[in-house]
Structures are given as C-alpha cells and as structure tokens.
Amino acid sequence: DIVMxxxxxxxxxxxxxxxxxxxxxxxxxxxxxxxxxxxxxxxxKPGQPPKLLIYWASIRxxxxxxxxxxxxxxxDFTLTISNLxxxxxxxxxxxQYYSTRMYTFGQGTKVEIK
Amino acid sequence: QVQLVxxxxxxxxxxxxxxxxCAASGFTFSNYGMHxxxxxxxxxxxxVAVIWxxxxxxxxxxxxKGRFTISRDNSKNxxxxxxxxxxxxxxxxxxxxxxxxxxDYWGQGTLVIVSS
Numbered sequence: 001d002i003v004m005x006x007x008x009x010x011x012x013x014x015x016x017x018x019x020x021x022x023x024x025x026x027x028x029x030x031x032x033x034x035x036x037x038x039x040x041x042x043x044x045k046p047g048q049p050p051k052l053l054i055y056w057a058s059i060r061x062x063x064x065x066x067x068x069x070x071x072x073x074x075x076d077f078t079l080t081i082s083n084l085x086x087x088x089x090x091x092x093x094x095x096q097y098y099s100t101r102m103y104t105f106g107q108g109t110k111v112e113i114k
Numbered sequence: 115q116v117q118l119v120x121x122x123x124x125x126x127x128x129x130x131x132x133x134x135x136c137a138a139s140g141f142t143f144s145n146y147g148m149h150x151x152x153x154x155x156x157x158x159x160x161x162v163a164v165i166w167x168x169x170x171x172x173x174x175x176x177x178x179k180g181r182f183t184i185s186r187d188n189s190k191n192x193x194x195x196x197x198x199x200x201x202x203x204x205x206x207x208x209x210x211x212x213x214x215x216x217x218d219y220w221g222q223g224t225l226v227i228v229s230s
Contacts, residue, residue: 040216042159049209049223050159055216093159097216101173103149103161 002026002096006106012114019081021109023094028074031098038098041070041079044108045090053092054079081111089113116140116219118210123224126200136193136210136221144188147213150195152206153223160206163195164213177203200228 003026013019029038037057042050052061054070057077067082081088094106122134136148150162163174163184172184183196193210207223 038216042217044159049220050217051220052216052218055218061218091158095159095217097213100164102175103164103217105159105161108158 001102002029002099002104004094004096004104004106006092006094006109008109009107010110010112012112013081013084014114015086016083017114019084019088019111021079021081021092021094021111023072023077023079023106025075025077025096029096029098030074037073037077038096039070039072039077040095040097041068042093042095043088043090044093050093084111084113086113116212118212118219118221120208120210120221120224123208123226125227125229127230128201128228130200131196131198132200132226134195134197134208134210134224134226136195138191138193138210138212141212143186143191148184148186148193149211149213149217150184150193151209151211151217151220152204153209154203154206157206162208165193197226200226202228204228 005024007022039057041054044050058070069080071078091108091110093108117139119137126132147166149164152160165172165184169186181199185194205228209223210221211217212219
C-alpha cells in the first residue's frame, strides 16, 4: 500500500500570511506514460464532506480561489494557501489515486488562525 | 448539478448487518466509477471500496474484505454498500464519492454507529 504522510499535523497562521502543508508518499505517484501525478488535495470543514481543491497535484478545481496552489512531483507534494483567510480554517488532506486497488489519504493537517 | 444522497445509516448491534444506499443524479451514473469512503468520529478519511462503471470490478480495503460488498444498479442510478458482521470500529460517517480520475463529488454522508 502507498502510505501518505502529511506534515505538520496542525499549524496556526496569521490572517493574510501563507500556510504550507507537505505530503509525502511512500512510493512515486507519477505515472510515466502520461506524466501525471495522481495526487489530490481536499479541504474539510466541521460537519461537511471533503471538498476537492487540487487534482493531478497542481490543477485547481473550478471555483477554488487562486490563493490555493499545489506543487510537487513523484513522492513530495505541497499545498500552499497564500493570503490565508478566516474561511480557510479547516482540515486538509492529500490523497493518492495512483493505486487503483487501494486509495489512501494522508492523516490530515488542521489549519487554524494565529 | 451532480447530487449524491446517502441513506441507510443508523445504530446497529455488533455482528449485525446494514445496507447503505447512495442515490445519484445530475450525471450519467453508468459512466463513472464510484467509491465509499468513511470517517470515524474525530478521525481522518478512510477509503473503503470502489466499483468501476460496469459493476464488474471491485476492490476493498483489507479491514472490510469478506464483510462488505459494494454494488450498483445503473438502471436506478444507485450505489450500495452491504455491510455484514459489523464491528465497533466500523462506526463512521460513510460517504459515497464519484470518480472522474480523481474524487470529484462527495455526498453529505450517512452515520453508522455500531454499538450494543
């Protein structure tokens, strides 16, 4: 199984500042035949289902503010929230969909306002 | 618009069974793979099972193999999860999720509590 490890588990950032979340996979999620990283990021607020933010590691889902960006390749990925807003307080998860027999999520990173 | 509405959750005793349903609308259900993902209270996301669009290919996480069965009825635009031999650790909100390569649409979830 591909293990996804996020860091940190939680972070507190001042309004307007940048939040950076790391996600590492135990093996590469880059599919060589199409050069795509099978990595997504989700945001989950209390009492709500997860919301897709980023897919293919760096493609922003329609309607997602451009302060959210994803980067990385292979086994190392980053979600960056620039200019943090109060409504960005949530838990963020990375997920690999490279392994079509066992999909795995990171443990989550809680983002709070400092 | 895409809608996924889960139902069938509730309180059940350990060892008993429960069947969850997910009614899909707003898209051509038969063209998409579908998943169940669960989330125990206060915990992270845990992938449970997938069924491909034709209904013939299915995969499960190890902890539910032999106990849970995912299925779909494309004529009714409905996804199912038959859960047998339920355990306390199966207590969670269960989400159905549409897949278009990535997990793009999630239902609101249905809560399953396994308790005596």
